[in-house]
Amino acid sequence: MEPESVLQTHDLYKYILDTTVYPSEPEPLKELRVVSATHPNSFMGTGPDAGRMIQMLLKIANAKKTIEVGVFTGYSLLLTALTIPDDGKIVAIDMDRKAYEIGLPVIQKAGVEHKIDFIESKALSALDKMLDNPDNEGSFDFAFVDANKDGYLSYHERIVKLLKVNGIVAYDNTLCRGSVAQPESCIFDFFNLAREDTATINFFKATRAGIVEFNKSLAADPRIEMCMLPLSDGLTICRRLY
Template sequence: MEPTSVLQTHDLYKYILETTVYPSEPEPLKELRAASAILPNAFMGTGPDAGRMIQMLLKISNAKRTIEVGVFTGYSLLLTALTIPDDGKIVAIDIDRKAYEIGLPVIQKAGVEHKIEFIESKALSALDKMLENPGNEGSFDFAFVDANKDDYINYHERIVKLLKVNGIVAYDNTLFRGAVAQPESCIVDIFNVPRENTEKLKFLKAARADAIAFNKSLAVDPRIEMCLLPFSDGLTICRRLY
């Protein structure tokens, strides 16, 4: 367990989790988190502290109909399914069903699979398909996005249309380990990447640039009000205004 943002020390992040998250974390979520932690790409999972904020947002907004873009093994998906009403629905979109199936037995055991419509697809294609049905526009209460960062701007354009007025969307990893506030050269040290690994560095530099561009675009989007929270790896929360 490591802090995912340069804004947090290991001890501080550990304190946050052990004091405010783990004591009341439902057993199914603990089980799924443990199953995901042993995977080589475990870093793709939603941070439990970000999950706690998502849970609060779902409850405060009385969310019933939600969207999730980027599922991985399903920690945030299970959290949402446990939080929304029994007749609530989640449209969950991910290109990789195999990762979702790792967490599926826990979801099934928790008795909430009936709330989930899993769509194995590229997210833009799935969102565009949803928008082909006029009944979907302005019909969702909440959305959570934790997928490829280069398409965040494109996801946002579709999700804003799908959300109700006053609906909420949360975007994960918008601080990119603090690299958004540092010069591009910081990538080497923040991500501990050897300078000779030019392909990895090129990818990370592009991702940093995408995060910066996305944050700037949200700040001037008149359709929403937004708040960027400096915990986990950065969680940006937006409310649709009109």
């Protein structure tokens, strides 16, 4: 749950967390962060510094109705639930309910489970089902996406339709450990890959390629304005223009 930023040394990243994040981190978030750190895939969690930015965006947007694509153990989900009003709602989509249930007791103890509509599903089918209801189009204030990176472009097409004009969507891991700025051959160094592990190599190639394509597409999308921030593994923020 505490990935080192791709553009920062470990000491500098720790300084940022210790001075600007942890001192005011709500106790339920701290508890969930500690619980999630024991998961073998803890690196999949949202970085606390990125979480702080998401919290600020939710408050600035006065968000009440949100979408989360990719939940894992629920750090960003709990953060959102703690931030939006008591009658706010989060549509949370993930294929892995087991990971979600790791954080669920903390969410329940925090008294915010009633704000969450968890959908165990592939993201595309869930988003398409939401769009089948015309009342959902243009009705969401905020979305956060932290799922399979080769699917980001497809998710973006659906989420833009679901967001209100001036609604905000944030995408995590858009720097892909810095590999987006280097040739594909450099993935061995960025991801510490064994050259004989073909399956893992192919996975990270697809991940990097998906993010590279996605970043280019966002930059050319006239429906949004965007900003890419070097928080954790890269956080891209988009506002729907029309």
